[in-house]
Amino acid sequence: MRKETYLKVITLLLFTVSPSFGQENTQLRGIVSAPFLEEASIHIINSTQQTGTVNSDSGSYQILVRENDELLFSSIQYKNVTIRITSEMIKTGVLNIELEEDLNVLAEVNISNITLTGNINTDIAQIPIVRDLPVNFSIGDINNMIFESDINDPQKAPLNLALGQRPGLPGGDVLGIIGLLLSPILPDPKPPEIKLDFNKYKNNSDVIAHLRELFDEKFFTVTLAIKKDFIDDFIYFANDNGLGVILVKSKNQLSLIEFLLEQSKTYNKRKLGLD
Incomplete structure (x- = not known):
């Protein structure tokens, strides 16, 4: 029963x-x-x-x-x-x-020093490959970056993280960036490469998946100040403005991070007043 x-x-x-x-x-x-x-x-x-x-x-x-x-x-x-x-x-x-037109749209902003024709194959062929790290970017620049979890000591925390004293940095891979900056004096000077198949990353969904694999959510919400619900929209925006070119031609994550930082500034300015 x-x-x-x-x-x-x-x-x-x-x-x-x-x-x-x-x-x-x-x-x-x-x-x-x-x-x-x-x-x-x-x-x-x-x-x-x-x-x-x-x-x-x-x-x-x-x-x-x-x-x-x-x-x-x-x-x-x-x-x-x-x-x-x-x-x-x-x-x-x-x-x-x-949809209603946004009356708060800012004036057109030049977001890149690269002149694009609209033909991605032509644009990629015209852009020179930068094989060396920027010489004007120093460890002092990284030491001045402030992260949300490091408010108590914003000047020293990134260096402590680089030395392995405190794991768990939200966002970008600071250890990777430090390694890139020190590459000229370390035994292995080869920076980590981003190896992509150009044909695969023509699709926006593939680009979104790749960036979310490279960076965790806090990189977008804290470092780039992008709201959680608009992360995919930001990646669409960046891809419309040359992200695909950066992914294919760039040889290290530092160039990609610099590009995303610049794009986030423009994106957040244009989104100001919408939410």
Whole structure:
């Protein structure tokens, strides 16, 4: 009798729980409407599943979603819109969005000293490869960096970390940077290389996955001051402005970090007043 009761309870639980576990992705389609849309790219990011896409020239898009996923529609030119996916949206399979122009957009900023043609193959061929570390970057510069966890002693903490006195630095790999800076005087002068397949990293999702593998979340939220929910959007922004070129041509992480720091300053200035 007791065994039969247990079987009934287990069967009831399976029928109750299985629908939530069996939920599959649904293809959601829609059209983004906005002023001057033909001159802009809208990033449609599934914040829940960490996937994304961009609109076509006509404003149409499609993306895989599940019920209760959050979609972020983001662009520098327009106000951000966040939508939670409902069962009705899943049923219709359609979500049309109208974006408002951001009146606080700053004047155009020159974010790079590299003149880009728009053809990534041509741009890569024209950019010289920097094989040596910058000579004007010293250990003193790193010693002056302030990290959130080092507020009590911001001048000495990075050096202590480099000497192995305290592990667990949030964000960038300071040990790696120190090794790069000391490479001219150490026995092994070869800096760590970022080896990438150019064809693989044409896709924004691959770039996002690679950067999240290189740097932990605190690097973006603390060092770059990017809000957690906008990390993927920032990577999209950086990729639109030459990140792919840096990833393919750069020979060390220092160049990549310097590029991301510059991009984060521009991104945060343009996002000022939106949230």
